[in-house]
Amino acid sequence: MSIFSVVATPIGNLEDITLRALRVLREADLILCEDTRMTKRLLDRHDIHVATKSYHAHSTLSRSEEIVQLLRDGKKVALVSDAGTPGISDPGSELVRFIRADLAEEIATGVLKIESIPGPSALTAALSIAGVPCADFTFLGFLPHKKGRVTLFKEIAAAERTMVFYESPHRIMKTLESLNSVLQGESSAKHVTICRELTKMFEEVVKGSAELVSGYFKKNPDKIKGEFVVIVS
Numbered sequence: 483m484s485i486f487s488v489v490a491t492p493i494g495n496l497e498d499i500t501l502r503a504l505r506v507l508r509e510a511d512l513i514l515c516e517d518t519r520m521t522k523r524l525l526d527r528h529d530i531h532v533a534t535k536s537y538h539a540h541s542t543l544s545r546s547e548e549i550v551q552l553l554r555d556g557k558k559v560a561l562v563s564d565a566g567t568p569g570i571s572d573p574g575s576e577l578v579r580f581i582r583a584d585l586a587e588e589i590a591t592g593v594l595k596i597e598s599i600p601g602p603s604a605l606t607a608a609l610s611i612a613g614v615p616c617a618d619f620t621f622l623g624f625l626p627h628k629k630g631r632v633t634l635f636k637e638i639a640a641a642e643r644t645m646v647f648y649e650s651p652h653r654i655m656k657t658l659e660s661l662n663s664v665l666q667g668e669s670s671a672k673h674v675t676i677c678r679e680l681t682k683m684f685e686e687v688v689k690g691s692a693e694l695v696s697g698y699f700k701k702n703p704d705k706i707k708g709e710f711v712v713i714v715s
C-alpha cells in the first residue's frame with residue numbers, strides 16, 4: 483500500500499513535533515517540502531536522513547504528476563510545509579486535491595491511503611492562548627491585498643463570531659489601522675488580539691481595543707516583525 487502522509491511540523495520551536503510525525507518522516511521514501519532548506523533544519527535536528535524535494539506555490543503540474551506516479555509505484559511520500567499544518571494557508575491543499583482526484587480509485591480500493599499526522603498550527607496555537615470565545619469561529623487565512631478588502635473589514639466588524647486571520651509584518655500596521663477605523667462606534671466592544679512569534683523566544687500576545695493595540699505597535703516599532711495571527715472577538 484502506498485501512503486501519502488500530510489505531516490504537521492513546528493511553527494517555531496523545533497521541539498514541537500509529535501513522535502508519530504518523526505517516525506513517519508523517518509520511514510518516508512520522499513519528503514516534499516515547501517522550502518527544502520527550511521525543512522532540512524528540522525530533519526537535521528532530529529537526525530532524519532531522507533530524500534527531499536520541493537513542492538511550493540509555483541510547482542508545476544508535472545511535479546504533481548511525478549508525485550502521483552511515486553504513489554502508483556507504492557512509495558511512502560510525506561508532505562510538510564515551512565511551518566504548521568500543510569494546507570492551512572499554504573500550498574499543500576492543492577496537492578492533496580490533485581491526488582484525491584487523480585488517484586480516487588486507488589484510494590477507494592485501499593491501495594493508497596492519505597493520512598493526517600496532526601500537530602501545530604498557528605491558528606489553533608493562537609486561539610488556545612488568546613482567551614477569546616472559540617467554540618466557533620471564522621478563519622479568513624490571509625486577507626486580500628486589494629479586491630474585497632474593504633468589504634471584508636466591514637464583515638469582520640459586523641461579525642458575531644470570533645474572526646481569525648494571518649498577517650505579515652509588512653502589512654500588520656495597515657491592517658491595524660483599518661481595524662481601528664472600522665471598529666469605531668457600535669462595534670467598539672470588540673477586542674483585537676495579536677499573537678506574535680508563537681512558540682518562539684519573543685512570543686507575545688497583545689489584547690485590547692483596536693485603538694489600544696495599534697497604539698501599542700506604533701509606540702513599539704521594534705515589535706513589528708516576525709509572524710502574526712490577528713483575532714477579532
Ligand code: SAM
Pocket residue numbers: 493494563565566567568569570571572602603604605647648649650677678679680681682709710711
Ligand atoms: N500552515 C501554517 C499553519 O498551520 O499555521 C500557516 C502557513 S501561512 C503560509 C504562514 C502564516 O502563519 C504567517 O504569515 C503567520 O501569519 C502565521 N504563523 C506561522 N507561524 C507563526 C508563529 N510562530 N506565530 C504567529 N503566527 C504564525
